[in-house]
Amino acid sequence: MTTTRRVLYVLAILAVVLGIYGFGSRLLFGERDVHYGSYVNWGLWVAMYLFFAGMAAGSFMVASLDYVFDIPLFRNTGRYALWATVVTLPGALILIGFDLGHMERIWKVYLQPNFTSLLAQLVWTYSTFLVVAVIALVIAMRGTRTALKPVMVVGLAIAIFVSGGVGALLGVNAARVSFQNAMLPAQFPVLNLASGIALLLVMVGFFGVLADPERRIRLVRVLSLTLVALLGVKAYFLWVDYSQALYGQTQEAVAVAGQVLFGPYAWAFWVLQIGLGVVVPAIVLLMASTSRRPPLAALMGVFVLVGLAVGRTSIIFPALAFPEFDGLTEAFTGPHLGLDYEPSLMEWSVTLGVVGLSTLAYLIGTDRLPYFKRTPEVAS
Amino acid sequence: MTRDPGATTVDERPEACGLSRRNFVKLSAIAGGSAAFLGGMPGFANLVKAQESVVEGANQYPLVDPANQVYTVCLQCNTGCGIKVKLLEGVATKIEGNPFHPMTMYPHIPYETPIADVGPVDGAICPKGQAGLQTVYDPYRLVSVVKRKPGTKRGENQWETIAFDKAVSEIVEGGDLFGEGHVPGLRESYVLTDKDLAKQMADAIKKITDAKEAAEKVALVEAFKVDFADHLDLLIDPNHPDFGPRNNQFTFAWGRLKDARKDLISRFLGAYGTTNAHGHTTVCQGSLYFTGKAMSEIYTDGKWTGGTKFYWQGDVGNAEFAIFVGASPLEGNYGPPFRVPRLTKNSVDDGMRFVVVDPRYSKTAAKAWKWLPAKPGTEGALALAMIGYLIDNDRYNKAYLAAANEAAAKAVGEPTWTEATWLVKIEDGKPGKFLRASEIGLADKELRPLSTDPEKTFEFDYFVALVNGVPTPVDAYEQDPARAVRGDLLVDNQVLSGITVKSSLQVIADSAHEHTLDEWAEICGLDAADVAEVAREFSAHGRQAVADIHRGVSQHTNGFYNVLAWYTLNAMLGNYDHAGGLIKASTYKADGSKAGQPFSLKQGTGGIAPFGTSIIRHNEKYEKHSLFMRDGYPAKRNWYPLSSDVYQEIIPSIGDAYPYPVKNLMLYMGSPVYSLPAGHAQIPILTDPKKLPLFIVIDPFIGETSMYADYIFPDQMYLERWEFQGSHPSVAFKIQPVRNPAIDPLVPDVTVFGQPMAMSLESLLLAVAERLGLPGFGEGGFGDYGDFVHPDDLYLRMVANLAFGEKEDGSDSVPDADTDEMAIFASARSGIRPSVVDMDRWSRIAGENWAKVVYVLNRGGRFEAYSKGYTEGVLPEPETTPFGFDTTQAAHPFGTLINIYGEKTYDTKSPMTGEHLAGYAKYYPAPVSVLGEPLDDEAQGFDLRMITYREIMQTKSRTSSNYWLLALRPENFILINVVDAQARGLKDEDVVRITSASNPDGVWDLGNGRIVPMDGKVRTTEGIRPGVIGFSLGFGHWSYGSVDFIVDGTTIEGDGRRMKGVHANAAMRIDPYLGNTSLIDPVGGSAVFYDTLVKLVRV
Amino acid sequence: MSEHDPATRNGAMTRRGFIKGALGGGALTAITAYEVFAIQPEPATGEKLPPPTGPTSTLSSADDQTDVLERMRVELLRALDKPRADRRWVMVIDLRKCVGCHACTIACVSENKLPPGVVYRPVIEEEFGTYPNVGRRFIPRPCMQCDNPPCVPVCPVSATYKNEDGVVVVDYPECIGCRACLTACPYSARTADFGLTYTQDAPLAAGLIAGRDAGAAYEKASNFEYGTEWPREGHESPIGNARKCHFCLHRITAGELPACVTTCIGRATLFGDANDPTSLVAGLIARPNVTRLKQELGTEPRVYYLT
């Protein structure tokens, strides 16, 4: 086992251990110890749910490069990407499940759904997506590519839909001007693809994935350039969003944008999302030499993922932190009625736990499953 | 009576057309994100198939059932609105207004409405009333007597629970209770019990007091010592017999107290024989009451006497124009549920307009036509400015003021009249006493029978008024229409047989003309045009204009004269007893004093008639006291011949042992340390057992003052106990709300006189009475009526009196409760234990009146019909003056002479300077020390005038436990004008300390090692006069469950939510001469809240 | 009720007629209403009170002889006799009469046993202007019971919906607590119940002071939202649910006005059936000074404000 793997195992297990407190508190005392509330009613968990779901969808898209479009360069990456989908998606579902006041009633969404509700639509499509992904995985494990393709196509369609849906989930809220952004639904598929690519870059960069070192370098190069391109698009989106907002009409949009760009958490935006998430990776990945140092490229992939994760939070928190009426928070005060939100220890703990579980699942799977043992068949 | 429960609240969602739904699902699944936007369309949710809903079915709502409702009286503030307590298995779960009570409905519902029909009828109450549950179900309530842990000092907050009986025996018998040496018990001062001896002593002392010459006094004192040689040990100080017996060394003080409990306490203290029973009036709106007293003095048997401690308020529901001065009826006052609906309806629907005079832009000001942010302390100046304007512009009610006696008043249909036309003697420029007819040979003195005993006579000397320039004798109470006197109004410096005289109105006019309108406006810091406009409006609505005043007027060093000025201004309109003018409170008598009432509470009272000087030196003239011969002017502390219940004097006087030392202080429902200005100055006294040997407090909490007690006796709180709340001057109707137990008390039972009863004020006083064997308690305590062994023996009898009414023939009594009402009555109270509510005991005590008693209690008291509050007008033909028109009057009028010139006031001398007081409206600048000297705080750099105010969501020291209310306002702040803030570089949320000349550190020193700084958060606003800052009442606690304390060795953690904010009373100015007391109004007795200059220091 | 037979009092006959007509007589409710509503105070003498000078009419005009609270309650009883779909509950808030006392907020908290962090009807305060020309405004904000409620379609399980009376309800046992409706509401009229109580951290201190158990009595007591008993225990609904103003359906159904209405000391909050042309609210919402919050969003609120 490579040192990277060992380190990852340790970190993942550590994360899971740290997660135990959060899981325990949530299961025993419900939402007593959370910090999100009634005005900022979606917190870290929802943001991370979006992020995980994004990775899952993105990875599936990436997998299709191998399993659907048979792009030679991507041959063999498919199974890793597909596996990534299968380990991240449950993480997403745990996070959103914990966010419910009555988790135990989740079944109602299946038995008595209200399909005008995007949430219902998403739960359903994500569930279908999970099923399809698993089927695809099973078939792929059997190695019968012919049967795999149609399943993958369906999955791909769903992957794109869920990506759009998430954006819409926010978009439909007439209440929230800063969600009223035609671009949101369009943005998510792109961002998700980016996270998928980044994830693959990480896998390839850290764990080889490909036997042939030459192809690996080429792949890293291609992934790097694609990622840079997508980062370019992401940067464009951000610019459009906030410039629109700032020159924009409503005082709320301005306030929200201001919050993100110059508010107390501006550092997260500039340092993590822009600096770490875009500028640094872009520069490093553009350098041809980088592809000769796959681990470095992989690290950049990690940076990009972090940037994307932070991006999710800056879409949600500031928008909710803007009061519907001035003076509302003074009119009646109390726990969960504040506008400044910082995730509680318990929320962090749960999030960490989920990250740990997914990573662990990924590692164990790639280690133990015969699927990853078989030497890749050579292209005819 | 609820609706037919067939109706359900949440219905079946309409059956959806499955197909269309399925299609829609497909559609949305494919269309992806875009489908989402369909979600925005209405009604789609309803396309979903409905599943059985748990919230289907019959409507459950037991609280609407009258059998789960008890009508009683709120005490979340002193307004005392009627409330309806809704119960669920004996637990109070919701409070509503009692619609029978005029406070909560406008108009209130007819008293005869069957109780069964009133289940769903609720009146309106304020947020505090709604939150009352949190006052009663407060986790920090004491449920056992606690004693200061021996070996610890007062205020260290270490306690031991102690059995009730043991505690009672300790406070009565005394002994070495704390390992600090002997502590005198209550028995030690219960020495003079012989009624005859007491009578003789009292008479002898009266002679000493009445003696004019010093030498004569000395002689009489010596004679006294000889005459009572065997009994001198019963006196506090034989050299000053006028101090009275040692019984006076037991002092009982209270904060919030109402009838029934008051009757119990007076009975107890009367039996014990102490004169020291003092309430909190002067911390409240003292000078309002005592100016009222001065203005209601009656000329009987040749002297001014019998003035009643009361005040007037505006009948704002019927006014066309009103001025609120230092009053905020929308936030505090008496009280929002009563006054607000009248104001909002009247002003929004009926075009009434009002003005608010207040340095702060209050919520009342927010609804006002005009806001006049006059400088604090210049209220009197503003009133005089307006009086001057009315006189100069001839816009006052001459017909009213011309009436010099009752006959003349009646002739013009007026219930009241004044001395406006009476002639006042002017000695070296100063107005003095009224001219008497005999002095100018106008009429001889007449011998008239004494009112007290018609056998004896006194010499009656007529007053004098000019009628068309002709001197005319005046008898204020002359009934004979033929002898009605309508005098000349403005009589200036006339000389009648060598005596210079002016009419009273002229004296007032001169006072008003001390300055021009512009100068007055300048003094008040207002725009002269505004003042003129308000004066014009004020005089443009006949008698339906009124100036309504409260604490902002009375709690200044010039409080008495501010109040007098505003009441005089009202007299210029003659609006007294008129709808829309000034009215007074009226309540049903329940003490058995009315002929025919079943139980006279006088029955069985057997104690001595208490006599001697009170520790606060009220109702007594300094220069007549033996101490005057010793000390001369200035007196060591102020004396209060014109006021009483001088709260801020009680503890400091004990501290100074002036006039004599006190051994035991029992404090009930008061928190002087928290509530008084400069209350911190009392801590060193309370913590010193040498100054105050035994300090007993009756209080459900370890509060800011009870924390210094030696013993704290818990109490039944307002939803658990009896009290007759009475009324307020804003209410025209005759009422008597009865507070009665609605829930089972949280305190345990104790046994007194062999009876189980809840631990409370009652059980304590009864237990002490039992131990001391006080007359009027125990077996046969009520004489012919029987025993007094349980609180119910008193309270049920009082309810019976109330139910019987005030007509001897019983024609005024309430109907009997029918069986239906009886059943509701019993079941509503079924959750309460027999020691508190016992139908058998109750019906036995109430006797034949039982059914009527139930009728009254079912309605939470007795309330007159809405229509009975006002009479119809009385003047037949409209007159020419704007004041002549026919107006409706108050049905319960004040109805007699109103002293706008107080001869008795003039006749009173300052105990500091020996000078006569002014008897008329006059402007004195504030603040001044008790010696009348101005303060130089401004020179010391104290640059902001501090005021304080109520917010509707807090009451004094006792609602910080109401977490619901804290959610509305978790902490108060220091209100400051934006300009002042900028000048000091302050912005919102900055924390600053409030310091003053008498508290330069800006702290509360709790005397237990803890220092509480007066740090508050800045809140900038445009809504306060620049140069003035304000803070609201009720926050900044340092006890009352906010900090840890120890009981029986266990530390009980405090709740930080209860201590937020700042309470700046400790910054309020200490009088430089008194040293341990706030600034005071020496005449009206008010403790001064608004005359302190402070400095804000950033922390 | 013979003590005050209206026939002996002027003006009462007509009113009785009115009530009869309004309530179809007979019904117990009618009698109650009549008892409480129709009573005329008897003037001191035979004739009517003479009107005091000027616009003040409180003492004379017959219509002023009943508190609007009683008028509204009678109208409520009348509306309850109609088929549910024929009623149109609306709330009218007269901002000129609202004095910012917050009694309605607390009445609602107490009536519905709202825990920390949950509020149905805050009153928002505003200050404007510059000294000495200052203004203050107080704006109560219940649920608007939107006729086009954005909060409804977003619910994944249709636990929240507009019932037949047009009130937007939350079916607690169905609600999974996703809080999508909180985000969707443009008025922040929904808050989530996170299962706290105000006294949860109070000391138990058994025997020494009343302590937590005694102190929690009123908080643990059931509330009766939607006419169902909801004890507050464990993690049972409404804990974990979205909560909101429901126009006090449980009180309305019992013939009692909403808690915030009955306790409104300014008589600023008015309630009734807009489909009853003679009702107080029907008249008010036709006034030119009527407005609704955020109308531009097309939510069609059923709460009207008079300015």
Ligand SMILES: Nc1nc2c(c(=O)[nH]1)N[C@H]1C(S)=C(S)[C@@H](COP(=O)(O)OP(=O)(O)OC[C@H]3O[C@@H](n4cnc5c(=O)[nH]c(N)nc54)[C@H](O)[C@@H]3O)O[C@H]1N2
């Ligand atoms: N800064 C500032 N201070 C003020 C005022 C202000 O406007 N600003 N207003 C002043 C006015 S008007 C007044 S009237 C005073 C009032 O002040 P006080 O009359 O001194 O008393 P309260 O603050 O009402 O509380 C008195 C005590 O009663 C106790 N208590 C509560 N319920 C019960 C009960 O049921 N039984 C018994 N035995 N005790 C009980 C409480 O624990 C508290 O210790 O405050 C004055 N203080």
Ligand SMILES: Nc1nc2c(c(=O)[nH]1)N[C@H]1C(S)=C(S)[C@@H](COP(=O)(O)OP(=O)(O)OC[C@H]3O[C@@H](n4cnc5c(=O)[nH]c(N)nc54)[C@H](O)[C@@H]3O)O[C@H]1N2
């Ligand atoms: N919410 C609430 N209501 C209460 C009470 C309570 O504690 N809370 N307590 C009850 C009791 S005991 C009382 S005595 C009454 C008191 O009733 P009010 O006297 O009406 O109330 P306050 O707030 O004490 O003072 C009234 C106004 O005087 C203003 N003021 C302060 N200083 C000055 C000044 O120097 N000049 C002028 N012109 N105005 C000034 C304040 O800003 C305030 O708006 O309220 C009763 N009602």
Ligand code: SF4
């Ligand atoms: S005003 Fe409020 S707190 Fe005061 S008595 Fe009335 S309801 Fe109670």
Ligand code: SF4
């Ligand atoms: S919180 Fe409850 S009511 Fe609101 S959307 Fe989610 S499930 Fe529906």
Ligand code: SF4
């Ligand atoms: S106000 Fe908000 S919660 Fe109420 S109906 Fe409208 S959208 Fe729904």
Ligand code: SF4
């Ligand atoms: S109607 Fe009922 S639920 Fe709605 S705000 Fe008023 S009191 Fe609260």
Ligand code: SF4
């Ligand atoms: S109760 Fe009435 S007056 Fe008071 S805040 Fe609420 S709406 Fe305004």
Ligand SMILES: [Mo]
């Ligand atoms: Mo007071």
